[in-house]
Amino acid sequence: MAKCAYLLTCCLVLLTSSANASDVRRQDNDTSHVDAISDYVDSIYDDMWNISKTIHDNPELGFKEFKAHNLLTSFMEAQDGWNVTRSLYNISTSFSAVFEGSGDGPVISFNSEYDALPNLGHACGHNLIATVGVTGALATAKIMKGQNLPGKVILFGTPAEESLGGKVDMLEAGIFDDYEIDISLIAHPSNGPDTPYMRTFSTSRLDLEYYGKTAHASAAPYEGINAQDALVLAYNAIGLLRQQSQRTDQVHGIINSGGTSINVIPELSSASFQIRAKDDTDLDSWSARILKCFDAGAVATGTELNLTMRDNSYSAMLSNDILATSWSKYFTALGGRVPEPSLDRIKDQGGSTDQGNISKKWPSIQPQFQIYNENGSVPTGGPHTAPFEVAAGSKKSFDKALMTAKGLAGVAVDVLTVEGMLDAIKAELESSAASSDM
Known part of the structure; x- marks a missing residue:
């Protein structure tokens, strides 16, 4: 009985508000x-x-x-x-x-x-x-x-x-x-x-690398596999995906590397991303959609994707x-x-x-x-x-x-x-x- 009475009292306090101000004392x-x-x-x-x-x-x-x-x-x-x-x-x-x-x-x-x-x-x-x-x-x-x-x-x-x-x-x-x-x-x-x-928000983080193949960017670009392009494609895919996301779905990331020389097809690109959602259930479904964008970058360019989810989601x-x-x-x-x-x-x-x-x-x-x-x-x-x-x-x-x-x-x-x-x-x-x- 004491538990029920206390719970009822707390609920009544939470529902009480001032009629004239947004702040409540x-x-x-x-x-x-x-x-x-x-x-x-x-x-x-x-x-x-x-x-x-x-x-x-x-x-x-x-x-x-x-x-x-x-x-x-x-x-x-x-x-x-x-x-x-x-x-x-x-x-x-x-x-x-x-x-x-x-x-x-x-x-x-x-x-x-x-x-x-x-x-x-x-x-x-x-x-x-x-x-x-x-x-x-x-x-x-x-x-x-x-x-x-x-x-x-x-x-x-x-x-x-x-x-x-x-x-x-x-x-x-x-x-x-x-x-x-x-x-x-x-x-x-x-x-x-x-x-x-x-x-x-619930959140998780990930790190990824795309592995490609170097080639001379002018003389034989067709011999290369561009790891930077894979990351750019994935980044743009995520940008397009936002239009079909919930207001509580968030994703943000940084590109850590995309190449070392402008006249060499990049063989490695890397990035880190954080994914947030309203709760753990939404985070799982939103993350699955984000991960497909990274897969798409690899499929479209022929690169190899190495993606690692970090420990300790929140x-x-x-x-x-x-x-x-x-x-x-x-x-x-x-x-x-x-x-x-x-x-x-x-x-x-x-x-x-x-x-x-x-x-x-x-x-x-x-x-x-x-x-x-x-x-x-x-x-x-x-x-x-x-x-x-x-x-x-x-x-x-x-x-x-x-x-x-x-x-x-x-x-x-x-x-x-x-x-x-x-x-x-x-x-x-x-x-x-x-x-x-x-």
């Missing part, structure tokens, strides 16, 4: 823990700023985040009551930090990311994502200790989110299963409005409504604003994340929080641009990250203290999974 629900959470987070402000700034100023690529890994694990090892394990299951730059409550109870996990982008540094703001995870986990543990709450909070260090799928590796290694997590919390910076709902993010409602409640109590949920849940998708794979198995949210330059302006470019990298290192963005983390800690404390909430959260995920299978 949710301050009429219990936020009794918000002051204690906020006071504690404010007390560790300098430590968290050092973490964010140090990671931002020392960008490292996926699975090579050795400085960030050492910084975060050393810090957590110095915190009272935390048990830290470095390099989980031989994934060198992953880690876990575990805080045990007063007994058995919900297991709340936070994820921290800290990898950077090639040539762009922290243009996706993973220094802020790392900070949110650490801050949220510490604040949750502080409330657990102060109120003698049962349960467990776990901070996971999750490397290589950018393209390499560190969380997928951790998932397949059984890490999240073995730690018996109940929910998974994370947040992401953005140049758009604050929102509890991150809407992403699933679309599945946001849990009950968790989203809880975060919005705390975030607005802290002075934030969020969009009207019925529209927010169906906004356009964008980007991809390996948190999506986790969200299919465990209830999850990944709120997006708007960041700023030091002068208070919003960066002119979104994630993966140079202006965003600059903004990700500002104090104003850091302050917003802490506000977001306070909200996530509130979510965690709700799950730990509200009777029936965890059952309702899990029931929602089961219902969503059943709907997607129909």
Whole structure:
């Protein structure tokens, strides 16, 4: 009965909206823990700023985040009551930090990311994502200790989110299963409005080469097999295919090589592509159509195609409504604003994340929080641009990250203290999974 009552309450909250504005304030629900959470987070402000700034100023690529890994694990090892394990299951730059409550109870996990982008540094703001995870986990543990709450909070260090799928590796290694997590919390910076709902695409990536045969481009071109032509044909075929694609079908790629000399028929061309779609089912069908375009390039030119799908495809993010409602409640109590949920849940998708794979198995949210330059302006470019990298290192963005983390800690404390909430959260995920299978 408690589960049903809580689920009904959450559904009613999600359906309630303001008649006069697109933004909704949710301050009429219990936020009794918000002051204690906020006071504690404010007390560790300098430590968290050092973490964010140090990671931002020392960008490292996926699975090579050795400085960030050492910084975060050393810090957590110095915190009272935390048990830290470095390099989980031989994934060198992953880690876990575990805080045990007063007994058995919900297991709340936070994820921290800290990898950077090639040539762009922290243009996706993973220094802020790392900070949110650490801050949220510490604040949750502080409330657990102060109120003698049962349960467990776990901070996971999750490397290589950018393209390499560190969380997928951790998932397949059984890490999240073995730690018996109940929910998974994370947040992401953005140049758009604050929102509890991150809407992403399912995605996969591939690399390919066409092999042909060299010949003199003028004296005997007929003796050659042009690998560059094969790639151009495939590229154009994909361009034509877009007309018969769904709005949520995307494909983008780069040509890595197409030849070395203008007077020689190219014997090798290579490219890399990323394919995105609304969900895993659509991704499979859309990918099959894209792959035929690459086959066509080989058939038309007589080249040999070598195509390799990269490991670790990403699933679309599945946001849990009950968790989203809880975060919005705390975030607005802290002075934030969020969009009207019925529209927010169906906004356009964008980007991809390996948190999506986790969200299919465990209830999850990944709120997006708007960041700023030091002068208070919003960066002119979104994630993966140079202006965003600059903004990700500002104090104003850091302050917003802490506000977001306070909200996530509130979510965690709700799950730990509200009777029936965890059952309702899990029931929602089961219902969503059943709907997607129909």
